[in-house]
Each structure stands twice: as structure tokens, then as C-alpha cells.
Amino acid sequence: MRNRSITLLALLSANDRLGQPAVHRTSLVKQAFLAETIRPLYRIWLQIFPFFRDKHGPYNREIFERLDTLVFNGLVDVESYQQSGRRKEARYKISEAGHGLLDEMAAAEIKSLATDLIWALQSLGVQQAGSICELVYEEAEFARIFLNHKEKGLGTNIKEPLPSVTSANNETFITLASLQGFQNRRRPEPNSESLPSREIVRMFLLSLALQVPSVQRINIASS
Amino acid sequence: MSTTLKELSKLSMHPLVFDEPAKACGFASAGEIERFLFTSYGKTIKEIAPANRPKGAIFFLGPPATFGALAAVPDLKPVLSQIRTDVARRFYMVPIDLSGGAILAYEPTGSERQTMVAGAWTSQHAQALSKDSERCVVWATGVSVVVFLNGDFYRESPDVVEAIPKGHTGGFQALSWDDGEIVFEFAKHELNDTTPAGIWHLPDQMLLRPKPEKLMSVALGRFLKYRMAGYSHHVDECHVENQGRADIELIHYNARIDIVEVKWVGSSLSATKELEKEKSIIAALKRKAKGWLTKYGEETFVAGAKQLAVYFSTGRYQRGYLVVFDCTPPATKRKSEVLPADNAHVAPLSPTDFRILRACVDPRKASTVSKAKQP
Secondary structure (H helix, E strand, C coil), rough: CCHHHHHHHHHHHHHCCCCCCEEEHHHHHHHHHHHHHHHHCCCCCCCCCCECCCCCEEECHHHHHHHHHHHHHEEEEEEEEEEEEEEEEEEEEEEEEHHHHHHCCCCCHHHHHHHHHHHHHHHHCCCCCCHHHHHHCCCHHHHHHHCCCCCHHCCCCCCCCCCCCCCCCCCCHHHHHHHHHHHHHHHCCCCCCCCHHHHHHHHHHHHHHHHHHCCCCHHHHHC | CCCCCHHHHHHHHHHHHHHHHHHHCCCCCCCHHHHHHHHHHHHHHHHHHHCCCCCCCEEECCCCCCCCCCCCCHHHHHHHHHHHCCCCCCEEEEEECCCCCCCEEEEECCCHCCCCCCCEEHHHHHHHHHHHCEEEEEEEEEEEEEEEECCCCEECCCCCCCCECCCCCCCCCCCCCHHCCHHHHHHHHHHCCCCCCCCEEHHHHHCCCCCHHHHHHHHHHHHHHHCCCCCCEEEEEEEEECCCCCEEEEEEEECCCEEEEEEEEEEECHHHHHHCHHHHHHHHHHCCCCCEEEEEEEEHHHHHHHHHHHCCCCCCCEEEEEEECCCCCCCCCCCCCCCCCCCHHHCCCCHHHHEEEECCCCCHHHHHHHHHHHH
């Protein structure tokens, strides 16, 4: 359970250290989803955040509850907040105390995962909430469930849980394993240096980005 | 949607091939170059007016002093300006994080300068330079770049602002789609046309021709065709199944389809009064006569967003753009801007799928506008 708050802190810290402005709440949810998706690359085998399919994408309410706790404890600052109707617009930034606490934590894998994820998003020029949503919608398991719901004409009120990335036959897991496998296969010498994990994350995100224009929604419209 | 093994294999090939050359040039990994291009450089180019962007300029790209550091936009802007100014005389070494600033790396000889075409270097020269120096060399023109690593062709991006990862570079005049913000340039430089080919009936009175929406929409499509980087084609007045006709369906280089709904605010002449003399129209404007004008105000934004949401709900589009050309009289507070989509207007769709842009149009002469803006 502890990992959940640390993951959020690590993501906010990585955003801050890599020069990103305060993080939009939608972006943070999607970053947390991507972090959950790529965790096998960092040998994190326990699920951090369980997600379910909400109206517009993968969602987990606990992210905001954890975030509120972090804000309440002075580890995260709210840079801007606006509410119009039911829609909340807020941007978050890690505080000095948050950085301090994270430094004290021995969570090297999560820190490295968060840094690599934000680095890879930057290398693809993905910064707006809208662009990160487009990537996330292409994650294989989410896209499959979304399409399934559409085809069956199911409403958005059905909150189906998304399978964990480490569950059997998870397509994203297979993609990550393939990407890692390709680089190992091409480096036969045992002493040769392997690609850094951030490059594999970049390739994975690129594979999602390549799916974006194909828009499964076209199929729905024409069916 | 899943990616095939073949696609994954292709994807993983590129960083593997360029990993060693990138490390030889001092980068932690090849992705550092993209990160600079699509984050730091892309943001900076966006801040520079199209006419002031580099045109066939060359610079060396160096590794950052510390991992993860990137040049900030205000720091990189003057450097790019310097590169543009010294395009024929000096090539600079630009570290990704600008640690130590841009350093003079090479001064081309007279015979080298003779290879320039219309004041710009060719990308072939940049490649040769990269091969001879065994460094990372960037050839920059407008929003496009080509990057060479150790003389090898590493990356060609037609639009760093929109982060288009690969494709042919455009001319220096090519503009980025920039998530719809290209319409600001269109409004500023195309819709200010006060000739009979433009949208204005009486520009001095800020009065538009009858049915200006159609004129604006067609002109915007034409503008995108000739100026937009990553343009594939567009469809005017496209048919949206069971919903009517949307203004523009824009298809990008990668088959991505966006929908653009064009609206306007201000006053236009009623179609039945088009043949009236100028004097009569001015007199009618003064006495605020009924039946002479069609007026649209701020309520257009709400109506437009709702209409766009109906088109978007067909599921055919990647993103919906509502472009509202503000043709009201110029005022100090009036400015082109991006507005957030209201959840209530697009529900049950996600507001992140929409972008609402207010693009201000000013038909006054450039000399008048420049004087008006002076303090």
C-alpha cells in the first residue's frame, strides 16, 4: 500500500526534476496508469494501482485520495485549482518536503521507473493532458475492453476492472517482453552494454503512439 | 489495438543501431536527442515568429552536463536567433542543457559558403559535416529538422512542435498544426485581406460579407493545404453520418482525422443587402436598422461546442477543434487564445478530446495596427 503514495511522489518528483511544469490532475492519473503498465520492466511484480475503465479512460479514485493526503501533509503543493460544475482543474507540484521524503525512501525501482517514464514522454513530445490520454487509450488491454463495451453498446456506467499487467496473456506484458527480447537477441556478446530501460519505455510509448491515428472508433462508426 | 512483432522489431532497431554512435557523441542514449528536439527545441521554435525561424541553418548538438537537464525556452531562444543571424558565418555547438552556453564550433570557409542555396545550407552539407567531425549535427529549417549522427541519417522530422517523429522536412514556410494553433497565423495574416477576395465587406466598419463562415472555412482549408507541415488532405463540408455537415475534416500525414468547426463572432451583412450601396449600408449601420446585419456574440462558443460534440460523437474523429474567428472591433483586452472545453457542453464526451480556439482578426492596415500597439 505504501508504494501507492511513493509512486505518486516519484512521478511528481520526476516531472519536477525533468523540468516539467506543475502536473495536471488528468495527466497524473494517466502517468500513474502508464507507470502501472510498465512496472514489469523494473521487476515490480505487485500491482501498484488497480484501474478500471471509466467514462473517458482508465481511472482509480484512490489516486486523488492519496494525493489529498500528500497535499494535507505538505508533501505536494496545489499550484492552481478551479472548479466549474463537477469538473475540477488542478495542477500539482512536489514540495521541498516531498523531495526530502522521497530521497529518504529506499524505492530505487519506483524512482527509476518514474524518471524513465517522464523522460520517455518528453522524448515523444507528449506533455498536454490530451496527448497523454491519446497514448493511454491505445494501451492494448484498455483498448480491447473499450472496444468490447462499444460493440455491445454498454454504457459508461459499467466500471470494468482492467486486468493487471502481470496477469496471464496480457498483451502489454507480451509487448514489453518482446521489446526487451529484441535488444537481448541482437547483443550476443555477454559484456556488451544493453540499452537503458528508458529506451525500452520510449519504444513502448512509441508503439502506442503509432496506434493513435488508426482510431478504433472508425471501426465502430462504420460498423 | 496491438502492435505486430514486425513493427516492434522495427521500432527497437532504430535505438539499437544508433546507441553506440550516440554514446560516442557523449549522449547517455539516443533518445536524448528526441527529447531535446520535441521538448526544448520544439517549444522554443513555437515561441519564435515564423519569419524569424532558422532557414537551412546548421548547429552541432552536444550532450548535457548533467543527465536529464534541458535548455529552457528563454535561454534557447536567443541562441536560435544567433544561429539564424550567423547562418553563413558560424556553426555553434549547442549543449542540450545549454550548460556553458552556445560555443563557436566551426567557421565555414569561402568555398563551403558557395555551396549555400538561397542563403541556406543544404542538408547534405550538414551530413558531410557530421561525418567529418564525428558529431551530432542538426539541420534546421522552420519547424523541420534533420539530425545526423556521425554522418549517419538519424532523424528527419517535418514538425518538431507537433512532435511528428519522422517524415520529409517541409520548407521554412511550413507551419506546425500546433494542436490547432496554426489558425492564429491564418487569422492574423490571411483573414485580414480587405480585397474583394477576402471576407470583409466594409473593413473600416468591421463588417463582414454575407455568410462569412463558408468563406473562412474554404480559405482555412486552402491555407492548411499549402502551409501546414504534416498535411495530407482535407474535406470541406464533409458529411457526418446522420448529423449534417461539418466544416472541415482534416486528415494528417499519419491518417489521423480531426474535425474543425468554424464559427465567427462580429457582424456580417445580410445576404439580401449585398447589392446595396456603401452609403446606404453605413447609414443603416448608424441607425441600427433591422434586417441589415447578422450578429453573433460570445454565445457562439457554447453553440459551436455543442454542435462539435454532436459531430464528434460519431466516433470517427481523433480530436475536435472549434475555431471561432473574432471579428469584433479591436480592443486592448481582445487576444487570440485557447479556451478550455466545458464538460457540460460536450458531455458525455471527454473535454480533453476538444480544443476551443479564439482567433482574432484585424482588418486594419499593418501600419495602423503597429501604431495602435505602441504605448
